[in-house]
Amino acid sequence: MSLRLRKNKASPPPPVCPLTECMAILGGAWTPNVIWYLSEGPRRFGELRHDIPRISAKVLSARLRELEGQGVITRRVMPTSPPSVEYTLTELGRELIPAINAIVGVGLKLKKKR
Amino acid sequence: MSLRLRKNKASPPPPVCPLTECMAILGGAWTPNVIWYLSEGPRRFGELRHDIPRISAKVLSARLRELEGQGVITRRVMPTSPPSVEYTLTELGRELIPAINAIVGVGLKLKKKR
DNA sequence: TTTTGTGGTATCCAATCGGTTACCGGAGAT
DNA sequence: ATCTCCGGTAACCGATTGGATACCACAAAA
Numbered sequence: 001m002s003l004r005l006r007k008n009k010a011s012p013p014p015p016v017c018p019l020t021e022c023m024a025i026l027g028g029a030w031t032p033n034v035i036w037y038l039s040e041g042p043r044r045f046g047e048l049r050h051d052i053p054r055i056s057a058k059v060l061s062a063r064l065r066e067l068e069g070q071g072v073i074t075r076r077v078m079p080t081s082p083p084s085v086e087y088t089l090t091e092l093g094r095e096l097i098p099a100i101n102a103i104v105g106v107g108l109k110l111k112k113k114r
Numbered sequence: 115m116s117l118r119l120r121k122n123k124a125s126p127p128p129p130v131c132p133l134t135e136c137m138a139i140l141g142g143a144w145t146p147n148v149i150w151y152l153s154e155g156p157r158r159f160g161e162l163r164h165d166i167p168r169i170s171a172k173v174l175s176a177r178l179r180e181l182e183g184q185g186v187i188t189r190r191v192m193p194t195s196p197p198s199v200e201y202t203l204t205e206l207g208r209e210l211i212p213a214i215n216a217i218v219g220v221g222l223k224l225k226k227k228r
Numbered sequence: 229t230t231t232t233g234t235g236g237t238a239t240c241c242a243a244t245c246g247g248t249t250a251c252c253g254g255a256g257a258t
Numbered sequence: 259a260t261c262t263c264c265g266g267t268a269a270c271c272g273a274t275t276g277g278a279t280a281c282c283a284c285a286a287a288a
Contacts, residue, residue, distance in 0.1 A: 057237090061235080081286065160264065171265080231286100237280105238279100256261100
């Protein structure tokens with residue numbers, strides 16, 4: 001003799017999730033890091049490369065263009081020599097900071113436990 | 115004549131980031147969704163498949179085993195017929211909920227703006 | 229004259245990733 | 259006797275991903 005399965009409809013699933021929408025922004029490799037390092041102010045391409053040592057120029061370039069296309073950052077070419085480029089979080093981009101901070105918070109807890 | 119470049123050392127980068135640590139958990143496809151649907155209580159394999167219609171059994175299975183290995187969820191086989199398996203967030207897993215909520219919050223804002 | 233600094237792009241490549249399909253055991257229901 | 263339900267696994271496959279390397283223009287500095 002054995003127990004019966006509980007009905008599958010037992011508990012209704014939580015409401016529709018907008019997770020996918022937001023993860024489409026945060027999903028790419030290094031994306032949260034880029035946003036994190038932009039969260040304290042504008043930053044140049046080379047500075048970001050230095051901030052995130054293991055990122056390749058190709059990937060950093062790709063991420064920046066994606067984020068620009070999504071309206072998360074703006075790109076501004078400065079009239080210097082050689083020309084330098086400054087990236088800044090938009091208002092939309094700044095709305096991502098609490099999420100990034102929450103992720104960082106969990107990361108800190110994880111580190112403490114090890 | 116043209117402007118000079120500002121020194122690269124101008125502003126120090128923010129402190130070392132534990133982002134990567136946490137994103138190693140949240141990074142896989144569907145992972146945040148799985149945690150989200152577990153956030154309101156234990157849930158069975160088939161229920162999760164139903165919650166996340168486009169996920170394949172293979173990927174759901176992989177994610178659940180990964181999360182179990184990372185100590186985010188527990189797996190419990192119930193003595194039913196046919197056997198059913200219940201997944202539950204651990205205490206560590208519950209610490210991820212604020213981050214998930216923050217991500218959901220941004221997703222909601224994104225939806226409103228469209 | 230040569231070197232340095234900047235912000236990239238082009239190309240190639242191996243690895244990974246996730247989807248698809250087929251299949252499984254074992255008990256209960258029909 | 260056969261079908262259904264449940265929670266998977268195995269094998270295969272194409273697409274995507276990200277890393278490595280080489281290369282670019284242009285101006286200023288050495």
